[in-house]
Amino acid sequence: MIITVPTKPYSDQKPGTSGLRKKVPHFQQEHYAENFIQSIFDSLEDFKGKTLVIGGDGRFYNREVIQKAIKMAAANGFGRVLVGQGGILSTPAASNIIRKYKAFGGIILSASHNPGGPTEDFGIKYNIGNGGPAPERITDAIYANSKTITSYKTLDVADINLDNINSFELGTMTVEVIDPVADYAALMEQLFDFPGIRNMFSLGFRMSFDAMSAVTGPYAKEILENRLGAPEGTVRNATPLPDFGGHHPDPNLVHAKDLYDELMGPDAPDFGAASDGDGDRNLIIGKGMFVTPSDSLAILAANANLAPGYSGGIAGIARSMPTSAAADKVAERLKIGMYETPTGWKFFGNLMDAGKVTICGEESAGTGSSHVREKDGLWAVLLWLNVLASRGESVQEIVRQHWASYGRNYYCRHDYEEVDSDAANGLIEALRAKLADLPGTKIGDLTVEAADDFAYHDPIDHSESKKQGIRIMFEGGSRIVFRLSGTGTSGATLRVYIERYEPDSSNHSMETQEALADLIVAAEELADIKARTGRDAPSVIT
Numbered sequence: 001m002i003i004t005v006p007t008k009p010y011s012d013q014k015p016g017t018s019g020l021r022k023k024v025p026h027f028q029q030e031h032y033a034e035n036f037i038q039s040i041f042d043s044l045e046d047f048k049g050k051t052l053v054i055g056g057d058g059r060f061y062n063r064e065v066i067q068k069a070i071k072m073a074a075a076n077g078f079g080r081v082l083v084g085q086g087g088i089l090s091t092p093a094a095s096n097i098i099r100k101y102k103a104f105g106g107i108i109l110s111a112s113h114n115p116g117g118p119t120e121d122f123g124i125k126y127n128i129g130n131g132g133p134a135p136e137r138i139t140d141a142i143y144a145n146s147k148t149i150t151s152y153k154t155l156d157v158a159d160i161n162l163d164n165i166n167s168f169e170l171g172t173m174t175v176e177v178i179d180p181v182a183d184y185a186a187l188m189e190q191l192f193d194f195p196g197i198r199n200m201f202s203l204g205f206r207m208s209f210d211a212m213s214a215v216t217g218p219y220a221k222e223i224l225e226n227r228l229g230a231p232e233g234t235v236r237n238a239t240p241l242p243d244f245g246g247h248h249p250d251p252n253l254v255h256a257k258d259l260y261d262e263l264m265g266p267d268a269p270d271f272g273a274a275s276d277g278d279g280d281r282n283l284i285i286g287k288g289m290f291v292t293p294s295d296s297l298a299i300l301a302a303n304a305n306l307a308p309g310y311s312g313g314i315a316g317i318a319r320s321m322p323t324s325a326a327a328d329k330v331a332e333r334l335k336i337g338m339y340e341t342p343t344g345w346k347f348f349g350n351l352m353d354a355g356k357v358t359i360c361g362e363e364s365a366g367t368g369s370s371h372v373r374e375k376d377g378l379w380a381v382l383l384w385l386n387v388l389a390s391r392g393e394s395v396q397e398i399v400r401q402h403w404a405s406y407g408r409n410y411y412c413r414h415d416y417e418e419v420d421s422d423a424a425n426g427l428i429e430a431l432r433a434k435l436a437d438l439p440g441t442k443i444g445d446l447t448v449e450a451a452d453d454f455a456y457h458d459p460i461d462h463s464e465s466k467k468q469g470i471r472i473m474f475e476g477g478s479r480i481v482f483r484l485s486g487t488g489t490s491g492a493t494l495r496v497y498i499e500r501y502e503p504d505s506s507n508h509s510m511e512t513q514e515a516l517a518d519l520i521v522a523a524e525e526l527a528d529i530k531a532r533t534g535r536d537a538p539s540v541i542t
């Protein structure tokens with residue numbers, strides 16, 4: 001039976017870079033999740049009788065919210081829900097399911113790379129029919145609805161059993177519990193040279209994949225171990241746990257330090273990789289060499305034609321603004337389009353739908369292609385494996401040759417986490433206020449060439465996104481970017497992105513922090529980070 005439950009609006013349901021993210025106890029407030037889900041449905045039109053995909057990364061509170069979402073979908077008039085078994089779907093797998101079964105859209109329950117557990121983070125986001133994150137037009141409408149909501153619709157029924165692959169009727173809606181891995185694995189098999197990669201493993205190629213007790217475990221086991229013949233144990237932390245085993249499922253050099261140490265150690269395997277909470281990020285480490293995500297994007301774009309799915313070449317490349325310009329050099333050489341978008345995957349969807357770009361990436365360990373409309377961690381790992389199998393060279397060799405050919409973009413990001421929000425906003429405001437005066441000024445030996453607050457004009461739907469990050473460009477191609485995170489759940493996170501281009505291959509073996517030392521000093525001088533945030537050093541360097 002459909003029931004209408006009266007509710008009161010919450011004022012803080014504005015989606016961030018990737019959906020609504022809050023601490024679990026915040027989400028557990030009365031009707032909090034229901035309000036947001038109803039606000040999503042109220043921002044959509046003409047979905048009666050259509051299909052909705054629902055799944056999540058298995059974190060704490062996933063199962064409860066999935067039950068709410070399914071019942072609300074039925075009460076709001078959807079005709080069918082496709083839900084992953086056990087409530088599990090990685091973000092890229094959900095994107096694939098939406099596309100493959102021509103669903104109207106999907107609800108993904110995840111706070112991605114944020115920690116999970118009873119007092120950690122939870123999140124909800126909506127994806128549209130192309131399989132990608134809802135554009136700002138829709139997230140703005142969701143937020144507006146959440147501020148005026150007075151009731152939501154649900155079904156007064158018992159919880160649904162999601163543990164077996166099955167299908168049943170719920171009111172006038174069909175619920176299909178589907179295998180979360182099968183369709184995704186089939187797609188990967190179409191894109192990549194599985195026989196070639198299998199052969200490489202059979203010849204003794206060794207790899208370590210850290211699923212970080214998050215959603216990619218079952219996907220990586222099926223694809224790497226079962227289908228590609230990598231030895232059992234190649235995938236570690238392979239069981240998704242509600243609290244990710246107490247770890248922080250962010251594949252970077254801090255939170256995946258064990259993997260890094262292994263790859264730098266005496267008995268290092270050939271290749272190491274990790275993914276995040278919801279499976280859309282990737283960390284790539286070769287034996288003795290970490291590959292920065294910005295370099296990885298450029299190298300994958302330059303070598304994509306080696307994989308069967310991209311043998312005809314790629315149409316264009318897009319990167320988020322803070323991502324290094326390494327990929328730009330590849331686009332230039334390939335004579336294909338290059339697009340620079342604000343942070344967040346939602347800005348790539350239009351470009352991919354219009355056929356302007358095939359490969360997209362972000363400095364935050366996100367790489368993907370138009371095979372889905374989300375970044376895709378395992379996809380990036382498989383493309384790397386395909387490139388390694390086909391070139392027969394090591395990660396180090398491939399990276400060094402890439403730098404020698406295109407030049408090296410030294411790059412790093414300094415994060416200052418959980419700083420006081422007013423202090424962080426004040427820092428950005430102060431930078432904004434002096435932008436006009438910066439060009440021509442000198443900081444140490446560096447001369448500012450240009451400075452602005454990045455704004456994006458979408459070439460397809462002509463929407464405008466302003467205030468997307470402060471850019472300070474120096475003569476010679478170096479750059480510092482300052483922006484505040486839109487995915488955190490406590491205080492503010494200041495991100496400082498630092499980049500320097502070095503064309504001369506005799507200078508390609510410097511330590512990154514050293515190569516960027518003058519820019520790091522300049523960042524402090526420009527933004528007064530220590531005084532404003534009270535921090536002596538970044539919380540995380542990636």
Ligand code: VG1
Nearest residue numbers: 017018112113344362364485486487
């Ligand atoms: C961060 C990254 C951004 C990424 C977003 C979602 O956003 O910087 O590149 O798209 O997370 O990734 P922010 O606003 O905190 O800088 V995920 O894997 O958390 O969905």
Ligand code: CO
Nearest residue numbers: 112113278280
């Ligand atoms: Co993620």
